[in-house]
Amino acid sequence: MVSPAGAYYPSMPQPNFNPQAPTISTGAPPISTVPPITAFAGLPPPVAGSANTRRVTAARRHSTRGHGGPLNTSTTRVNAPTLPVPTPPAAPLVPGVIVAPPETPVATATPSITKFTVGFYPFALPGQSARNAQDFLPSGPELKWSGDDLAWVQNRLASTGLVFQVSIEGLPTGTDPVWQSFHTQVTAHCVRYGITMKTGQPRSDRQQPQAPSTLPWQLLKPGSSRVNRSNQRMTKYEAHGNLTPSNFTLATLSSLPFGGAIVNHLHGDLQFLLIAPRFGNIQAPLRNLRLDGQAPSHPAVYSLHRCFPARVLAARFENISTQCITSCIEVRTPVDSSAEARESVLTQDLDSDSSSNESDMNIVDLLRQNPSPRSVATATGSSIVHTPVTRYRPVVEAIRSTMAPRRRRSESVDEESAGPSVRRRRIEPASTQGPYETTSGALPFKYLPYEPVEERAIAAWQEAVAAACSTPDSRPTAFFSGPTSELVASALVFLLVWQFNPAPPPDAQFAAAIAATAPEVTCRLVPLSALLNTDRLMIVANATGNAPTRAVLRAAINKVTLDSSFWIDAGKYKSLSLHCSRAGGLVDRETILKAAGFLCFMHIAILGVGPMPVSPFVLQAVMEGCDNFYLDRQFIEAMDLDAFKVLKCWYDWASTGEPLKLPKDDPLSLLLSxxxxxxxxxxxxxLPDVERLGVERTLTCRVLLGSDTDMISHPDFTAFKTGFDFMHHAHSVRGLAEAFSGRIKGLVGTLCSRKITCAQTVVDNHLHFKSSATDQADRGFEALFRTHLEQYLVGAGHPSGLSTNIVTEERFLADAQNTTLRCSLLLRMMSGSSLTPPEYNWKLKFVFRHFADVPTTVVEADAVSTVTEHTVREDEENTAREDEEPAVREDEEPAVREDEEPVVRADNGEKEEPLMFQACFRKLIVPMDSVLRRILQAEREEGKASAFEAWFHPIMLHGQGFNRA
Incomplete structure (x- = not known):
């Protein structure tokens, strides 16, 4: 039958009355057989509390567990089991034909990850810890362990933050070098737990590790074993020194003598690797001991302690003391979370920073990454189990308890805009917050431990400054000449004020102006940079060299700080006296403070020591602000012990963590008031940590600086800092803050620890006597001089019985208890400054010069034998010294070094001064004539100064010290 419309419609196929079901592929997802009602878990119970509490509860209930992504994203119900939704098949190309999905879905290849459990043994190996002996650090127990010992050590290391997992991309049979990735993860764990290692390199020669042999840690392996008397097999663990970049691979780590050689009592499915520091014991805060639930009874739990390794292993092994040693650092403030501060914490006790090769991730880059939870979860390749790597858990937890929840900042604008808007959500569910995340602004302090900077680092900076300030031939050099160091110092201060004057008079008027100020001084007008050049020339009483320069700079500092309009007493130092007006515009005042700041910088750049009596805390504030002002006990005690005694009541309370109770008669209440x-x-x-540290910083600034923490914004302080940093901004000279970034306290400590603190130390270590005796009589008188000098130096105050023309009654009483006065006077006479030289093993040299009329019967045999013993010993010790002079007699001139000026006699032919100083070389030539012999032999009357003291002390008080420059 033909349809009338057949000419217009295509013919249809006959219907199939027996259809066959299409074949279902095995790759298709199964159909859920769970009853739909199971997905409904009922209504949640009502939540008591305020509306805000109900909103928070609802937010947490609807948040995705373990999801670190943006909020308001589609989630899956978690109350019932869910099944994957099958993907509908694509439309068939031929009508009536259904194409089944592929048998096996396409899978994304994920790289293999090999994991190890790593234990960090805290002691350096015996025989490889030479630095321990140098730093007076204890040595660890011998690494001979039984199976029980190994199990105890592994569990103890795990409970003190010294066990972690390292994950490296690749199969256990991989042959690619992995030492850099391994080192990155070791370092990250050390940073997270505040552990420091030595690198064995000086700070001034910082280099990245180039091979496994240069890493600050080393792998240990089981060595020989034997059965002891208790029938226990003892295995010795030793370093494996044959690892190179080519054989430090996963295949090496996974095979003997490493992989499987050490039983893993912690995670049996992972291979255990044992590492130890290479160049000395590790250091760590005592808070790490709290991980095992045992809080150490020590107030400074956040401090770095060199006794930490001993505290870890003392419970198992004998002869290990758990007491703090003298070099333990006692600071209680937690670490700042900035990358720079974390890097300084990692390397604060190192001789050089340790970082990876350029081909690997840099340590600073690793710290600055701070990946989000999602990036950690999805990252491939090497990763460390503990993330983030730098969080101080107890302190941050305490801070979090006082802070409202805060939405985690996105890492980029794209990430924030990738999902639906979250602006209307006021409270973020707790599950989306990264653990222990906080901003660096939460803690207003930087934890930068006090470790004195080496003198050679300061000397290298001085050389760089002098080279940058070299004067061209066309420019004049600095020149000063005057009869006394005080007058030359006045001219120097006048020159600085002239140069910092914003509207100085014409240069042609400078000569007349300096003549009116210091008429006996000749001074040349030069740029400020010329004062830092080594070609400068300062002449004091016809003497030139280093000693007159030291004397002039010291006199200039003393002159400037005596002005009470600009300086106030702050303990034993001088601090800035800030003007009551903060408006600024006091041109003359700011000019003088700029000159004072430059003078302090000049003092450091030329002499390499701090500008005493300017407070070291003022220098610290100038170079790094007040962020690091807190109760660092070791630093404050080293700089000003009396100041710490004032602050000790706060220090004792802050260490307890108890509520602050302030009775009226309490010392802390009186101090705060x-x-x-x-x-x-x-x-x-x-008090929460943030509030406590804020009060502590205010308290410390007011005690140490005599001012508040906002002094850095005061115009007076700004002017002083401008002068101090003038060369850095005007001539691109590398400033101290830039050269010693992160080590300012150590720099200040080294610069300002130049006062003599013990007279006996000077007598025992810093006096050098060069004998020129040719017979026993000469040796006897040299012995008498040495005995009298040593007795004089260890005495306190001024000798009794001196005329009031020499020492006034007021001065005598004021200095009566000063046990270092006489040593300071001697050092000033012999070097031009009472501050100790920057050299570690400095000496005051005494050279004897004998005349012919020496009596031969006045010296007893005991004195002869004593001086002979001293002379023989010192000659043996100083045979190789370059500054030794040969023996001289009356008719000879003393030997002169190439850089030393010859002896100058008086025009009338008379002999030289009784004592002839060569202060540039810290040398005193003692002419042993008949007058001095009678002085040495005179008997001392009870209650009066000896003849030696009555002759020697006035010279120390009023002598110039430049009669032989």
Missing amino acids: ELAINTFAVQGRS
């Missing part, structure tokens, strides 16, 4: 700190705002409760 004296410093105008509102006690009602802080008493009666436990």
Whole structure:
């Protein structure tokens, strides 16, 4: 039958009344057999509390567990089991034909990850810890362990933050070098737990590790074993020194003598590797000991302690002391979370920073990455189990307890805009917050431990400054000449004020102006950079060289700091006296403070020591601000012990963590009231760390600086800092803050620890006597001089019985208890400054010069034998010294070094001064004539100064010291 419309419609196929079901592929997802009602778990119970509490609870209930992505994204119900939704098949190309999905879905290849459990043994190996002996650090127990010992050590290391997992991309049979990736993860773990290692390299020669042999740690392997008397097999563990970049591979780590050689009592499915520091014991904060639930009874739990390794293993092994040693660092403030501060914590006790090769991730880059939870979860390749790597858990947890929840900042604008908007959500569910994340602004302090900087690092910086300030031939060199160092110092200060004057008079008027100020001084007008050049010339009483320069700079500092309009007493130092007006515009005042700041910089750049009595805390504030002002006990005690005694009541309370109770008669209450700190705002409760540290910084600044923390914004302080940093900004000279970034406290400590603290130390270590005796009588008188000098130096104050024309009664009483006065006077006479030289093993040299009329019967045999013993010993010790002079007699001139000026006699032919100083070389020539012999032999009257003291002390008080420059 033909349809009328057949000419217009195509013919249809006959219907199939027996259709066959299409074949279902085995790759298709199964159909859920779970009843739909199971997905409904009922209504949640009502939540009591405020509306805000109900909103928070709802947010947490609807948030995705373990999801670190943006909020308001589609999630899957977690109350019932769910099944994957099958993907509908594509439309068939031929009508009526259904194409089944492929048998096996396409899978994304994921790289293999090999994991190891790593234990960090805290002691350097015996025989490889030479630095321990140098730093007076204890040695660890012998590494001979039984199976029980190994199990105990592994569990103890795990409970003290010294066990972690390392994950490296690749199969266990891989042959690619992995030492750099391994080192990155070891370092990241050390940073997270505040562990420091030595690199064995000086700070001034920082190099990246080039091979496994240069890493600050080393792999250990089981060595020989034997059965002891207790029938226990003892295995010795030793370093494996044959690892190179080519054989430090996964295949090596996974095979003997490493992989499988050490039983893993912690994670049996992972291979255990044991590492140890290479160049000395590790250091770590005592808070790491709290991981095992045992809080150490020590107030400085956040400090770096060199006794940490001993505290870890003392419970198992004998002869290990758990007491703090003298070099333990006692600072309680937690670490700042900035990358720069974390890097300095990692390397603060190292001789050089340790970082990876350029082909590997740099340590600083690793710290700055701070990946989000999602990036950690999806990252491939090497990763460390503990993330993030730098969080101080107890402190941050305490801070979090006082802070409202805060939405995690996105890492980029694209990430923030990738999902739906979250602007209306006020509270983020707790599950989306990364663990222990906080901003660096939460802690207003930087944890930069105090470790004195080496003198050679400062000397290298001085050379760089002098080279940058070299004067061209067309420019004049600095020249000063005057009868005394005080007058030359006045001319120097006048020149600095002239140069910093914003509207100085014409240069032609400088000569007349300096003549009116210091008429006996000749001074040349030169740029400020010329003062730092080594070609400068300062002449004092016809003497030139290093000693007159030291004397002039010291006199200039003393002259400037005596002005009470600009300086106030802050303990034993001088601090800036800030003007009551903060408006600025006091041109004359700011000019003088700029000159003072430059003078302090000049003092450091030329002499390499701090500008005493300028407070070291002022220098610290100038170079790094007040962010690092907190109760660093070791630093404050080293700089000003009396200041720490004032602050000790706060230090003792802050170490307890108890609520602040302030009775009226309590020393802490009196201290806070004296410093105008509102006690009602802080008493009666436990202060969170942020608040406690803020109060502590204010308290410390007011005690140490005599001012508040906002002094850095005061115009006076700004002017002083401008002068101090003038060469850095005007001539691109590398400043101290830039050269010693992260080590400012160590720099200040080295610069300002130049006062003599013990007279006996000077007598025992810093006096050198060169004998020129040819017979026993000469040796006897040299012995008498040495005995009298040593007795004089260890005495306190001024000798008794001196005329008031020499020492006034007021001065005598004021200095009566000063046990270092006489040593300071001697050092000033012999070097031009009472500050100790920057050299570690400096000497004051005494050279004897004998005349012919020496009596031969006045010296007893005991004195002869004593001086002979001293002379023989010192001659043996100083045979190789370059500055030794040969023996001289009356008719000979003393030997002169190439850089030393010859002896100058008086025009009338008379002999030289009684004592002839060569202060540039810290040398004193002692003419042993008949007058001095009678002085040495005179008997001492009870209650009066000896003849030697009555002759020697006035020279120390009023002598110039430049009669032989």
